[in-house]
Amino acid sequence: MRATVLVRPKEGILDPQGEAVQSSLEKLGFAVGSIRVGRVIDIELSAEDHAFAREEVERMCSGLLANPLIESFEIRLDEA
Amino acid sequence: MRATVLVRPKEGILDPQGEAVQSSLEKLGFAVGSIRVGRVIDIELSAEDHAFAREEVERMCSGLLANPLIESFEIRLDEA
Numbered sequence: 001m002r003a004t005v006l007v008r009p010k011e012g013i014l015d016p017q018g019e020a021v022q023s024s025l026e027k028l029g030f031a032v033g034s035i036r037v038g039r040v041i042d043i044e045l046s047a048e049d050h051a052f053a054r055e056e057v058e059r060m061c062s063g064l065l066a067n068p069l070i071e072s073f074e075i076r077l078d079e080a
Numbered sequence: 081m082r083a084t085v086l087v088r089p090k091e092g093i094l095d096p097q098g099e100a101v102q103s104s105l106e107k108l109g110f111a112v113g114s115i116r117v118g119r120v121i122d123i124e125l126s127a128e129d130h131a132f133a134r135e136e137v138e139r140m141c142s143g144l145l146a147n148p149l150i151e152s153f154e155i156r157l158d159e160a
Contacts, residue, residue, distance in 0.1 A: 006120050007120075008120065008122070018121075021121065021144070021145070024144055025140055025144060028140075028143060028144065030136060030139075030140055031125075031126045031127070032123055032124060032125060032126075032140075033123075033124030033125070033126065034124045035121065035122065035123050035124070036121070036122045037119060037120070037121050037122075038119070038120045038121075038122075039117060039118070039119060039120060040086050040087075040088065040117070040118045040119060040120045041098075041101065041115065041116070041117050041118075042088070042115065042116045042117075042118075043112055043113075043115050044112060044113030044114045044115070045111075045112060045113070046111045046112075046113065047111070056110060059110075060105055060108075060110055060112075063108060064101070064104055064105060064108065065101070
């Protein structure tokens, strides 16, 4: 099974990387509003069971992949 | 309209960040296989038209958001 985790800065948290991207895109002539930059993490899992896999990935997120003070995470599970 | 862009290291390209995450998760006792780390970029767009918005975001990706030599990108568009 494969898990895709999206880690994003929480609302209200400063995102200097997003601001830099926004200003660069504007300089290139694109009409964009707010931009936020986070991380995508693709994980190969040996777990077969959906519920167990989700629990494991949630534990990975709170333990290592995301900083819960300033980041939120979203987990997607794909078979195969 | 909001676009979500996922930028990932291409297959075969070294991903030291992914390797570091993998080894840390293993040390924490998680059974994981290969891990790849990329970026997620959320963009607020003023464009209303779906096809036009996708074209704009594709141009942003090849021009600034991704390095096409070593990274692939995936675009998702949401209304609202």
